[in-house]
Amino acid sequence: xxxxxxxxxxxxxxxxxxxxxxxxxxxxxxxxxxxxxxxxxxxxxxxxxxxxxxxxxxxxxxxxxxxxxxxxxxxxxxxxxxxxxxxxxxxxxxxxxxxxxxxxxxxxxxxxxxxxxxxxxxxxxxxxxxxxxxxxxxxxxxxxxxxxxxxxxxxxxxxxxxxxxxxxxxxxxxxxxxxxxxxxxxxxxxxxxxxxxxxxxxxxxxxxxxxxxxxxxxxxxxxxxxxxxxxxxxxxxxxxxxxxxxxxxxxxxxxxxxxxxxxxxxxxxxxxxxxxxxxxxxxxxxxxxxxxxxxxxxxxxxxxxxxxxxxxxxxxxxxxxxxxxxxxxxxxxxxxxxxxxxxxxxxxxxxxxxxxxxxxxxxxxxxxxxxxxxxxxxxxxxxxxxxxxxxxxxxxxxxxxxxxxxxxxxxxxxxxxxxxxxxxxxxxxxxxxxxxxxxxxxxxxxxxxxxxxx
Amino acid sequence: xxxxxxxxxxxxxxxxxxxxxxxxxxxxxxxxxxxxxxxxxxxxxxxxxxxxxxxxxxxxxxxxxxxxxxxxxxxxxxxxxxxxxxxxxxxxxxxxxxxxxxxxxxxxxxxxxxxxxxxxxxxxxxxxxxxxxxxxxxxxxxxxxxxxxxxxxxxxxxxxxxxxxxxxxxxxxxxxxxxxxxxxxxxxxxxxxxxxxxxxxxxxxxxxxxxxxxxxxxxxxxxxxxxxxxxxxxxxxxxxxxxxxxxxxxxxxxxxxxxxxxxxxxxxxxxxxxxxxxxxxxxxxxxxxxxxxxxxxxxxxxxxxxxxxxxxxxxxxxxxxxxxxxxxxxxxxxxxxxxxxxxxxxxxxxxxxxxxxxxxxxxxxxxxxxxxxxxxxxxxxxxxxxxxxxxxxxxxxxxxxxxxxxxxxxxxx
Numbered sequence: 029x030x031x032x033x034x035x036x037x038x039x040x041x042x043x044x045x046x047x048x049x050x051x052x053x054x055x056x057x058x059x060x061x062x063x064x065x066x067x068x069x070x071x072x073x074x075x076x077x078x079x080x081x082x083x084x085x086x087x088x089x090x091x092x093x094x095x096x097x098x099x100x101x102x103x104x105x106x107x108x109x110x111x112x113x114x115x116x117x118x119x120x121x122x123x124x125x126x127x128x129x130x131x132x133x134x135x136x137x138x139x140x141x142x143x144x145x146x147x148x149x150x151x152x153x154x155x156x157x158x159x160x161x162x163x164x165x166x167x168x169x170x171x172x173x174x175x176x177x178x179x180x181x182x183x184x185x186x187x188x189x190x191x192x193x194x195x196x197x198x199x200x201x202x203x204x205x206x207x208x209x210x211x212x213x214x215x216x217x218x219x220x221x222x223x224x225x226x227x228x229x230x231x232x233x234x235x236x237x238x239x240x241x242x243x244x245x246x247x248x249x250x251x252x253x254x255x256x257x258x259x260x261x262x263x264x265x266x267x268x269x270x271x272x273x274x275x276x277x278x279x280x281x282x283x284x285x286x287x288x289x290x291x292x293x294x295x296x297x298x299x300x301x302x303x304x305x306x307x308x309x310x311x312x313x314x315x316x317x318x319x320x321x322x323x324x325x326x327x328x329x330x331x332x333x334x335x336x337x338x339x340x341x342x343x344x345x346x347x348x349x350x351x352x353x354x355x356x357x358x359x360x361x362x363x364x365x366x367x368x369x370x371x372x373x374x375x376x377x378x379x380x381x382x383x384x385x386x387x388x389x390x391x392x393x394x395x396x397x398x399x400x401x402x403x404x405x406x407x408x409x410x411x412x413x414x415x416x417x418x419x420x421x422x423x424x425x426x427x428x429x430x431x432x433x434x435x436x437x438x439x440x441x442x443x444x445x446x447x448x449x450x451x452x453x454x455x456x457x458x459x460x461x462x463x464x465x466x467x468x469x470x471x472x473x474x475x476x477x478x479x480x481x482x
Numbered sequence: 483x484x485x486x487x488x489x490x491x492x493x494x495x496x497x498x499x500x501x502x503x504x505x506x507x508x509x510x511x512x513x514x515x516x517x518x519x520x521x522x523x524x525x526x527x528x529x530x531x532x533x534x535x536x537x538x539x540x541x542x543x544x545x546x547x548x549x550x551x552x553x554x555x556x557x558x559x560x561x562x563x564x565x566x567x568x569x570x571x572x573x574x575x576x577x578x579x580x581x582x583x584x585x586x587x588x589x590x591x592x593x594x595x596x597x598x599x600x601x602x603x604x605x606x607x608x609x610x611x612x613x614x615x616x617x618x619x620x621x622x623x624x625x626x627x628x629x630x631x632x633x634x635x636x637x638x639x640x641x642x643x644x645x646x647x648x649x650x651x652x653x654x655x656x657x658x659x660x661x662x663x664x665x666x667x668x669x670x671x672x673x674x675x676x677x678x679x680x681x682x683x684x685x686x687x688x689x690x691x692x693x694x695x696x697x698x699x700x701x702x703x704x705x706x707x708x709x710x711x712x713x714x715x716x717x718x719x720x721x722x723x724x725x726x727x728x729x730x731x732x733x734x735x736x737x738x739x740x741x742x743x744x745x746x747x748x749x750x751x752x753x754x755x756x757x758x759x760x761x762x763x764x765x766x767x768x769x770x771x772x773x774x775x776x777x778x779x780x781x782x783x784x785x786x787x788x789x790x791x792x793x794x795x796x797x798x799x800x801x802x803x804x805x806x807x808x809x810x811x812x813x814x815x816x817x818x819x820x821x822x823x824x825x826x827x828x829x830x831x832x833x834x835x836x837x838x839x840x841x842x843x844x845x846x847x848x849x850x851x852x853x854x855x856x857x858x859x860x861x862x863x864x865x866x867x868x869x870x871x872x873x874x875x876x877x878x879x880x881x882x883x884x885x886x887x888x889x890x891x892x893x894x895x
Contacts, residue, residue, distance in 0.1 A: 208634060208665075209657075209661065209662075209665050212664055212665055212668035213668070215668050215669070215672050216667075216668040216671045216672055217671075218672060222633045222634070222672075223632065223633060223635075224632070224633075224634075224635040225633075225634050225635030225636070225657070226635070378580070
């Protein structure tokens with residue numbers, strides 16, 4: 029991709045051709061001149077929108093009406109422009125600018141792709157059926173539709189396997205025969221009929237297919253962009269802005285330099301009861317009790333300890349002394365576990381100094397299974413068990429009520445926002461530090477990493 | 483007895499014999515070259531060996547079948563794992579610019595481990611298996627095999643006994659080998675649905691119904707003990723539950739208990755006007771019998787999995803292919819151990835000499851190969867190698883068919 033901020037290029041298409049549909053797959057980069065201030069404004073506004081998308085995506089289940097309504101509101105608010113053409117142009121340009129900022133590392137790319145996809149999905153679903161079809165045709169997503177005969181033959185299977193379909197709608201709607209590799213999300217959740225390697229997808233579900241295409245394209249494009257990046261970064265006007273944009277996402281830098289040597293091994297036990305977030309307290313406790321932690325737990329807790337200031341030597345001593353009390357002898361520890369601790373500190377392998385996991389990562393990836401103690405208790409624990417645990421940590425009955433664990437309707441679809449609130453109240457009562465009891469989820473930015481607690 | 487008293491301490495003596503005279507190198511090479519269609523497919527494949535004293539070496543790769551043989555005969559690995567086909571030779575990965583050494587292709591694999599079923603078997607736990615709980619494996623294999631073939635259109639599935647407590651499935655179709663991480667993970671999730679309450683496949687239900695009575699009710703005594711009954715009742719709505727509890731006080735026969743459960747569920751379903759009434763009995767059966775997969779094994783393109791014809795160091799059993807046409811007769815305890823086949827090597831079979839002499843004149847095979855074939859033919863390994871050969875033949879036929887199709891299309895234009 030070429031961003032041509034400096035060079036003059038002729039506008040190849042007329043206004044009408046270039047943005048003939050309100051939605052696009054961002055295939056062609058923009059080929060026009062733009063002022064630096066517009067460059068900056070467009071980028072910052074899109075970034076704000078994407079961050080809103082992220083927050084909403086974490087706080088609400090994405091298929092609920094609440095989510096859709098809120099996202100729609102935020103999106104409409106962000107669409108400020110004198111004309112439809114201007115809006116589409118801004119959409120186009122801002123996307124490509126952010127690609128520059130978010131192509132450099134795997135984490136940045138993953139984040140960018142996720143938010144862009146969520147945004148795209150919303151906008152596509154918002155289109156009327158007619159515009160959806162128009163979009164498909166304009167973008168060459170030509171999958172075979174089933175003939176009427178084929179549909180009749182498969183009628184029963186289609187009805188049984190396709191989510192939300194009855195006999196009548198089968199006849200009315202078009203069904204596309206899509207190779208299963210292009211319809212992974214629908215396959216994974218068993219929402220469509222699958223046979224002989226083909227998924228039979230109703231027209232209304234085609235968004236998932238489109239999204240797959242979107243993701244694949246964007247992923248490839250970002251990789252390419254990363255290679256051309258040095259040329260762009262050499263432009264002094266752009267470099268500071270692009271850096272600022274990508275750091276805005278990463279948030280605080282939990283590099284160890286700030287905290288190193290600030291903690292002694294003896295302090296860990298008392299600190300774990302007083303100041304550790306619940307997840308780390310749980311990990312510490314299980315480590316002390318079982319003299320062992322599985323990989324997920326070692327990673328989450330080990331990196332946390334590094335973040336609060338444990339040095340490599342201290343860490344090795346800490347883990348070894350605990351494991352030796354269990355079934356592991358010193359030799360085995362050195363053989364099997366010491367390497368991975370050094371790896372965490374960037375002293376082995378590709379020598380990456382890993383940062384402690386953010387709350388988002390702990391909550392959203394690698395759920396714990398039987399025998400694991402990692403993860404977020406407010407997300408992964410059974411609410412009853414969680415309530416018991418908090419009670420055992422001497423949280424008063426009124427504290428339990430505040431945390432929201434008192435209702436009879438404790439179900440697993442407790443929203444994430446609810447759980448985050450619970451966590452905050454827990455911290456409040458455990459005496460870690462004072463928090464205002466009214467903390468909206470948007471302010472999550474300030475506390476996205478367990479390391480900020482002590 | 484197939485065990486022939488395997489003793490792990492004998493492994494260092496048995497392995498050299500196994501690798502020198504019995505391991506089917508030419509079939510192995512034939513498999514992993516896939517007809518030599520893609521350049522360097524075999525050369526860029528990663529192998530890993532576990533040697534004596536738990537020494538583990540990765541990124542092994544070989545240029546020819548001969549090199550593979552020599553190396554294995556030199557190292558005598560306790561375990562062999564197969565990994566992905568990479569962009570460069572794995573043994574040279576350190577010389578490649580960082581970031582460019584990538585895993586490109588690998589068979590789609592599944593690992594079904596009996597320990598994942600511990601909560602539904604009362605006869606054994608952890609690494610133990612017996613003929614009663616092996617039925618779970620049979621159910622899982624049938625369901626997966628059907629789903630992979632009919633739903634996904636895969637044709638070349640190699641089912642292998644892992645040597646102790648599970649089975650592996652290697653899907654060798656070209657399309658399968660090229661699947662991305664996301665695709666592999668989606669396929670695995672599609673196949674493992676223990677908790678899903680959506681539309682279920684009718685065909686799977688027939689397998690499960692067929693085995694369930696035998697396995698769970700009789701074999702595992704699901705409805706005989708209080709714990710078993712409690713577990714089952716937890717899955718049912720209150721009215722049925724109460725009725726059953728009453729009924730079970732007098733009726734102790736588990737088969738009859740299951741019948742009553744089914745009758746009640748059926749009655750309730752008929753009485754409800756809701757569309758898609760609840761199939762509680764099927765729910766129960768599914769919970770117990772549906773395949774439980776480790777998605778992580780299937781997800782990674784670079785994931786290393788135990789190789790077919792590798793030895794299991796703890797049991798001595800060879801990881802042999804399973805014949806799906808005779809699945810019900812497969813008995814994991816009849817799988818040959820390395821000690822058995824090494825013993826069999828020394829005992830010649832009477833009709834052997836004549837047979838081979840005539841064949842040798844007809845086929846022009848090297849002396850070494852001839853001896854090799856004679857060797858494994860006199861052991862219990864023979865039928866498994868034959869199975870492997872049949873599998874490879876069908877893969878080759880398919881490949882030829884595809885190539886003909888391609889060239890036909892080209893000729894048309």
